[in-house]
Amino acid sequence: MSISFRLKFFPFVATVVVVSIGISLAQWQTRRALEKEQIAGQIKALSQQPAVHVGSEKALSSIPPFSHVVMRGEYVAQWPLYLDNRPMQGNAGLYVLMPFRLEGTQSYVLVARGWQARNQQDRKMLPPLSTPTGTVEIEGIVRQQLDRVMQLGQADVLKPAAIVQNIDIAQLAQQSRLSFEPLIVEQVSDTGDGLLRQWPMPSAGVEKHRAYAFQWYALSAMACLFFVVTGIRRGKHKVSDTNAHHSATDHATTR
Structure with a gap:
């Protein structure tokens, strides 16, 4: 039994589009998770600092967020x-x-x-x-x-x-x-x-973003797998038909 892969244009294009969108969204969710982790670290560091007195001697614009x-x-x-x-x-x-x-x-x-x-x-x-x-x-x-x-x-x-x-x-x-x-x-x-x-x-939701990223990566992987599986063609029936044709030819020749 021979196995071949048949590349179809439209399924290929659709798969590329789905995978590209899935990976882009997964990367965006990953970046959001990293941003919120950085914010969490910044908030923790600044929370350990004493409160700054704002007024005539210290402008609010000179103080970092959080x-x-x-x-x-x-x-x-x-x-x-x-x-x-x-x-x-x-x-x-x-x-x-x-x-x-x-x-x-x-x-x-x-x-x-x-x-x-x-x-x-x-x-x-x-x-x-x-x-x-x-x-x-x-x-x-x-x-x-x-x-x-x-x-x-x-x-x-x-x-x-x-x-x-x-x-x-x-x-x-x-x-x-x-x-x-x-x-x-x-x-x-x-x-x-x-x-x-x-x-x-503002740093809440890191795990949520990572979960969404995993889902988008999984969707991209499933799209690739589906494209490959549906493109595989087995040659069993084709070989059987060829053998049947040769048998019919040999029988006619014998007669």
């Missing part, structure tokens, strides 16, 4: 903002954001104050918000930006008490006419406002 900072100043209570679609512990809610004026400066920091549950009966109705007055001291973690969600439609113009999907500091500075630092601070200290501050870790 650093622990302490700030003194006042909340700008007239400019609350809310990030929509931010669940916590399985409950729908909002991230409460607010400008914070640094003591002794004209600089403002956008502070993610915490999480607040949504009104289940009327999603447009905002729950009461308690804001400390006067000079307060807060602690937080520096972030380049908060985790973004899919933007449905065109972003609304930023205005006080706006509910938005994502936030852009440059746009906020333009609309509010306040001079903002280019970074955001996730507040971790309690100011008695009733907000939750169990912020999601």
Whole structure:
């Protein structure tokens, strides 16, 4: 029995496309896992450092992301903002954001104050918000930006008490006419406002990305295997037909 491989053009092209996409997605998932591992290492290293005091002598822009900072100043209570679609512990809610004026400066920091549950009966109705007055001291973690969600439609113009999907500091500075630092601070200290501050870790999900990468590599391997198996041709029936033809010829000659 002879075995041969028959190369078919269209199955070959389809296999190349599937394998290329699978490997590309697997490599992307692997890179995301490595990025989050690096972030986790950076967070761990910075968490062991003492908190940096931000103010007139130390600008927030000079501090690396994920650093622990302490700030003194006042909340700008007239400019609350809310990030929509931010669940916590399985409950729908909002991230409460607010400008914070640094003591002794004209600089403002956008502070993610915490999480607040949504009104289940009327999603447009905002729950009461308690804001400390006067000079307060807060602690937080520096972030380049908060985790973004899919933007449905065109972003609304930023205005006080706006509910938005994502936030852009440059746009906020333009609309509010306040001079903002280019970074955001996730507040971790309690100011008695009733907000939750169990912020999601940006380094979470490493194992998930590695699992997805394995699945894409496995899909690519299965596509290759399927192409090879379906292209194999065995010569058993062909040989039998040839033998039958020779037998018929010999019988005719004998007669």
